[in-house]
Amino acid sequence: MTVTIKDVAKLANVAPSTVSRVIANNPRISDKTKERVKAAMEELGYHPNFIARSLANKSTQSIGLVMPSSADKVFQNPFFPEVIRGISKGAHEKQYSLHMSTGETEEEIFEGLVQMVQGGRVDGVVLLYSRFDDKVVTYLRKRNFPFVVIGKPYKHIEEITHVDNDNYRASKEITEYLIELGHERIAFVGGNLNFVVTVDRLLGYENAIRNAGLPYRDEYVSHEEFLQEGGQEAITDLLSLEEPPTALVVADDLMALGILGKLAEMGKVVPDDISVISFNNVLLTEISRPPLTSVDIDIFRLGYEAAKSLIQITENPNESVKRIIVPYKIVKRHSCSEAGKVSLL
Amino acid sequence: MTVTIKDVAKLANVAPSTVSRVIANNPRISDKTKERVKAAMEELGYHPNFIARSLANKSTQSIGLVMPSSADKVFQNPFFPEVIRGISKGAHEKQYSLHMSTGETEEEIFEGLVQMVQGGRVDGVVLLYSRFDDKVVTYLRKRNFPFVVIGKPYKHIEEITHVDNDNYRASKEITEYLIELGHERIAFVGGNLNFVVTVDRLLGYENAIRNAGLPYRDEYVSHEEFLQEGGQEAITDLLSLEEPPTALVVADDLMALGILGKLAEMGKVVPDDISVISFNNVLLTEISRPPLTSVDIDIFRLGYEAAKSLIQITENPNESVKRIIVPYKIVKRHSCSEAGKVSLL
DNA sequence: TTGTAGGCGTTATCAT
DNA sequence: ATGATAACGCCTACAA
Numbered sequence: 001m002t003v004t005i006k007d008v009a010k011l012a013n014v015a016p017s018t019v020s021r022v023i024a025n026n027p028r029i030s031d032k033t034k035e036r037v038k039a040a041m042e043e044l045g046y047h048p049n050f051i052a053r054s055l056a057n058k059s060t061q062s063i064g065l066v067m068p069s070s071a072d073k074v075f076q077n078p079f080f081p082e083v084i085r086g087i088s089k090g091a092h093e094k095q096y097s098l099h100m101s102t103g104e105t106e107e108e109i110f111e112g113l114v115q116m117v118q119g120g121r122v123d124g125v126v127l128l129y130s131r132f133d134d135k136v137v138t139y140l141r142k143r144n145f146p147f148v149v150i151g152k153p154y155k156h157i158e159e160i161t162h163v164d165n166d167n168y169r170a171s172k173e174i175t176e177y178l179i180e181l182g183h184e185r186i187a188f189v190g191g192n193l194n195f196v197v198t199v200d201r202l203l204g205y206e207n208a209i210r211n212a213g214l215p216y217r218d219e220y221v222s223h224e225e226f227l228q229e230g231g232q233e234a235i236t237d238l239l240s241l242e243e244p245p246t247a248l249v250v251a252d253d254l255m256a257l258g259i260l261g262k263l264a265e266m267g268k269v270v271p272d273d274i275s276v277i278s279f280n281n282v283l284l285t286e287i288s289r290p291p292l293t294s295v296d297i298d299i300f301r302l303g304y305e306a307a308k309s310l311i312q313i314t315e316n317p318n319e320s321v322k323r324i325i326v327p328y329k330i331v332k333r334h335s336c337s338e339a340g341k342v343s344l345l
Numbered sequence: 346m347t348v349t350i351k352d353v354a355k356l357a358n359v360a361p362s363t364v365s366r367v368i369a370n371n372p373r374i375s376d377k378t379k380e381r382v383k384a385a386m387e388e389l390g391y392h393p394n395f396i397a398r399s400l401a402n403k404s405t406q407s408i409g410l411v412m413p414s415s416a417d418k419v420f421q422n423p424f425f426p427e428v429i430r431g432i433s434k435g436a437h438e439k440q441y442s443l444h445m446s447t448g449e450t451e452e453e454i455f456e457g458l459v460q461m462v463q464g465g466r467v468d469g470v471v472l473l474y475s476r477f478d479d480k481v482v483t484y485l486r487k488r489n490f491p492f493v494v495i496g497k498p499y500k501h502i503e504e505i506t507h508v509d510n511d512n513y514r515a516s517k518e519i520t521e522y523l524i525e526l527g528h529e530r531i532a533f534v535g536g537n538l539n540f541v542v543t544v545d546r547l548l549g550y551e552n553a554i555r556n557a558g559l560p561y562r563d564e565y566v567s568h569e570e571f572l573q574e575g576g577q578e579a580i581t582d583l584l585s586l587e588e589p590p591t592a593l594v595v596a597d598d599l600m601a602l603g604i605l606g607k608l609a610e611m612g613k614v615v616p617d618d619i620s621v622i623s624f625n626n627v628l629l630t631e632i633s634r635p636p637l638t639s640v641d642i643d644i645f646r647l648g649y650e651a652a653k654s655l656i657q658i659t660e661n662p663n664e665s666v667k668r669i670i671v672p673y674k675i676v677k678r679h680s681c682s683e684a685g686k687v688s689l690l
Numbered sequence: 691t692t693g694t695a696g697g698c699g700t701t702a703t704c705a706t
Numbered sequence: 707a708t709g710a711t712a713a714c715g716c717c718t719a720c721a722a
Contacts, residue, residue: 047463052699
């Protein structure tokens with residue numbers, strides 16, 4: 001039914017192997033037959049069969065995506081579309097396509113990964129997250145299968161290619177920014193502690209607090225899921241404290257948005273009553289009211305670099321491990337102001 | 346290197362075909378050998394090679410996703426993660442995985458599709474959008490390749506399996522709702538006119554307006570991209586009219602959010618000064634201020650149904666065409682109020 | 691119930 | 707410069 005290499009060969013009056021060489025652009029093939037074969041391909045509307053090619057090659061030109069579990073909720077976060085867009089771009093440049101397995105739970109996702117890998121569906125995978133004690137990483141390492149992680153690996157940092165931001169420093173820097181604005185009661189609203197990124201950001205915050213000689217208070221640190229509701233729960237607790245914070249470091253824009261909403265509901269005005277700064281600089285930060293000051297971690301580039309490194313690794317297995325740190329920058333908008341002062345806008 | 350069916354066969358002391366049968370759960374195979382083979386698979390950590398299987402089968406157990414072009418911008422819209430989540434769920438239930446090509450421009454995407462299809466990488470594809478004069482549809486139909494579209498096909502509606510909402514009716518209904526609230530100057534802010542959905546929603550709006558004996562004014566109808574900025578441009582124009590509208594039907598939540606922001610900036614209060622209602626009921630609608638009244642089109646289900654129908658079609662080619670209409674419902678929050686009245690909250 | 695053999699569409703090795 | 711031929715790993719008649 002479908003037109004194969006043999007059909008082309010027949011029409012062009014050559015052997016299948018010759019056609020194959022033309023496809024591969026093998027240099028030692030006469031221009032004449034090259035033309036003839038190409039004409040035949042054109043005439044028949046021939047397109048190479050990737051599957052057959054993969055089988056012969058043991059290479060699929062496609063890379064697998066591994067999402068964090070509970071993909072249901074997490075996928076709501078604009079972070080993922082954006083990394084994927086970056087990965088897609090990096091992949092496209094090298095003519096790779098993307099493959100996703102479809103599990104929801106952690107177990108299903110793991111099983112999907114195994115099938116993807118052992119089933120030979122992909123040449124390498126990129127992990128869109130980094131969590132502690134991840135059996136995915138363990139598995140990949142044991143099989144010595146090419147992979148790169150977006151984020152900081154929880155172990156074997158020197159041996160795992162990864163692309164990350166310096167979250168520790170970023171978090172420290174924004175906390176210091178708040179301190180410079182005169183805030184002394186600064187709270188931290190983090191995401192799920194299973195993710196390495198959460199801890200990095202927490203540590204940066206803590207370090208800044210201590211460095212400044214401010215007391216580090218446990219009741220100022222809370223952890224929720226990376227979602228609006230998470231943010232909302234956290235802020236309710238925080239504000240019921242005897243000495244509520246005057247500024248918030250929030251680990252994710254979406255949480256910050258949730259917080260903003262809750263705050264407005266409670267009649268608090270940002271930034272006059274309380275300052276808020278968060279991470280990711282997702283599109284929404286611009287249109288929130290007030291527009292959020294946020295750390296732009298360049299999500300797109302995170303994905304882009306991940307794809308490029310992965311492809312490099314798979315195509316050149318003895319390539320050395322790489323760590324790529326994507327620079328961040330703080331985008332100041334209107335959610336932070338000096339402590340105790342009322343902003344003019 | 347990797348363990349194949351032959352290795353298992355050898356260890357279990359049977360022929361490869363027997364192993365194959367065990368995998369396929371062929372009934373006529375003795376329980377005894379079945380056990381033996383399974384043990385061998387276990388011991389060797391065998392996993393079937395999908396590629397080889399696909400080649401033999403001419404079936405990949407994976408379905409392709411086709412995004413609208415300019416994937417860069419559009420992908421920002423929470424609509425896509427959510428449909429994909431639905432598709433993923435539907436696919437997972439039947440053990441299918443997902444495949445995405447990686448182009449950005451319309452041309453690249455088309456080329457990616459062709460490779461996906463002719464390259465035998467997928468058993469069917471789902472179009473995540475429906476636009477006018479889409480060469481993707483033309484191509485798929487000509488090749489008689491299984492596909493389903495999410496949205497309403499621009500042509501051959503009776504011959505193309507698709508899953509859609511009744512956007513015409515929904516749009517009509519919310520416009521009537523606004524009219525019931527006493528509004529007489531109602532504007533429509535739509536998305537890109539190349540998408541069928543935009544037109545459906547526009548038509549519903551128009552019909553409601555005319556039915557109510559209200560004048561249909563061209564200057565009340567504008568079209569922008571499905572993004573925040575789009576919404577912002579539109580509202581600026583609308584408000585500078587001599588008789589600015591008192592209510593807005595907006596074709597997309599994200600645009601509505603943009604509008605809300607702009608409105609606040611201009612000192613207008615929603616819903617007192619102007620009512621806003623939009624489509625999609627994306628998560629953000631809840632935390633916007635005010636929370637948006639929006640048409641819940643059940644995006645997840647759109648994707649879920651699409652995947653299920655596609656799989657049904659591919660597995661049973663003489664299956665008849667289906668049209669699936671996913672019910673919508675209007676979720677009233679706090680962005681609409683009676684014309685001329687000031688809301689109490 | 692199980693084994694044998696040919697084929698799925700390519701690539702790659704060896705000849706010529 | 708090109709042609710045969712044997713993989714790649716699995717499936718499926720056809721045989722036994």
